Amino acid sequence: MNQSRFRKVVTAVAVATSATMVLAACSGGGAEKTDDTTGDSGGGGGDSGYTIAMITHETPGDTFWDKIKAGAQQAAKDTGATLKYSNDPDPAKQATLIQNAIDSKVDGIATTLATPDALAGSVKAAGTAGIPTVAFNSGIDQYLETGALMYFGSDENLAGATAGERITADGGKHPLCVIQAAGSVALEARCAGVKSKVAGTENIQVNGADDAAVVSAIQAKLAADSSIDYIVTLGAPIALNALKSMEQAGSKAKLVTFDLNAEAAQQIKDGKIQFSIDQQPYVQGYLAVTALYLNVKNGNDMGGGKPVLTGPSFVDPKNIDVILPFTKNNTR
């Protein structure tokens, strides 16, 4: 690149930058200018010196897991502990990660048990090494067998059934349950829960990694079967896609979702989504770390040998005003 061309590029960049400045002055709808970020009232725990490992089956980039992590981090801050977070959707690799935590002699382990059989060996090994382990998010039926001390999470089947009850009460006969990740036990359990209360429930699988594909598939289903009166999505981003499909297909069906994000919460406020079944992932992450802290420091046991349920919690037009601000902070 010769000198004059280089100068031209520099000029172009300068022009673009100044255009940006000008436009910046007059554009609305963007981020609100805040003088400080959210009020993380300074963690009160000081430095307790504990190290807690959290190992999940998260596939990176889901808003749901982001909240679990946010809760765990806040809990670590509040208790003055050090959090070591790691994740792998592959059960064998998750087991290795638990083994890593044992090897590095952490003070406590919090793990998800999406695949209890694959992880039971590692959880037992942690017990043998004298490291207390708690389960959260998944594994409600198996956590005791694996040797985990406590469980924090939602009962997916119960959550689905709760949604199903409410759909029946509203007169729904033929819900469509949208599974965005093929082969997920938790998602299947939710749909089975809905079906246990509304016999006409039908499942559909969509590619959750592609917005256009999700919209087209739901739209196609609505076109193929006009008797669908409810759509049940199992994640907040999918609910937003479903809204688009319903709009395009001119469907009169009602929309119900699991989980929340800021955008879905807004749609609940606007009446486009009937209600959300929230399992409060932030609480799951927070409680798992806090419970380990209390257990190590004080010998506490939460739940008294029974799972501690973080859901199903309803979010609907009645309580959305309270919850909406929290979704924007990524804590709800």
Place this chain on the structure above:
Amino acid sequence: MSQDPTPAPTSAPKPAPAAPARPAAETPSAVSHGAHAEASNRIQLGWSNRLLARPEIGALVAAIILFIFFLAVAPAFRSVDSLMTVLYQSSTIGIVAVAVGLLMIGGEFDLSAGVLVYSAGLLNAMFSYQLGVNLWVGAVLALVFALSIGWLNGYMVMRTGIPSFLITLGSFFILQGANLGVTKLVTGSVSTPNINQMDGYDSLNAIFAHTFSIGGASLNITVLWWLLFVGLAHWMLTRTRIGNWLYAVGGNAPSARAVGVPVTRVKIGLFMGVAFLAWFTGMHTLYNYNTLQASNGIGNEFLYIVAAVVGGTLLTGGYGNAIGVAIGAFIFGMTSLCIVYAGWDNNWFKAFLGVMLLLAVVVNLYVKNLSTLRKVG
């Protein structure tokens, strides 16, 4: 085949599939007359042979068979609405697939395209939202970013000589990680905020995601863009010098270089073409859905490649055309949605899809073999 790229511009729509034809061309009297006697030196094929020699014919046959099949088994497919939905689904894959097809004709490969679609959208949304600037600024910035990724892919491939599979696998991972990392860093979450209240949204939405109402059915503008891009690519391949260069570069890069084809520039241009259409699709996704999740787009790079391969593009380069790739994308869109229209068990979705795609490839291959065999005989 690339010893004689010079006499190309006269007529023949496609210079590429000359390799199997050459023995036939040399046997009749042509050799003694020398190369300049173009009329006698060119073999005359019957219309059926000429038809069968086209790369897209296998895909077309498969598409027609599948279309009739689905019309028969899926009553819900028999409406204009459904066809529009299928076309929309096809266009979201088909737009990038056109460029991926050209790239593959040029003998290269791009695994980063699926994620780049979302990188472009995320960059636009976050830049404009966080700084509160007009969305157009973010869109242009995202275009510059996408093109530079495409340029970098091409430059690295040409500069290092490492296969494009590896180079773009690298950029795939980098973009995937950066999408997540940067989004989390900037927004505090892993999805972008809603941008539909911002300045510039309406005009951008009109360009990238406008929905027409045609006789009660709604058609997304991406379908028109898709047809336009296919038309442009087809024109470029068949009517311009660049088209000849593409086939030459994909067929045999060293000999293309020897006759003066700017191989490096052509290949970098192809990667930038993929990046451009990835940006375009990213813009559609952003302005159609208003918020994006940072983890999305993974896996779509294969769909683009599948569409190109089903459409008759050879993985080894030098053979294929744009219309074939469009038909490939249509087959994918139709199959993925007609399984829903037909009301088949969802758990089998991927298996059905795989069978349909394999079938399409086999039909495609069969027809192509048939055409080359008949030409010799």
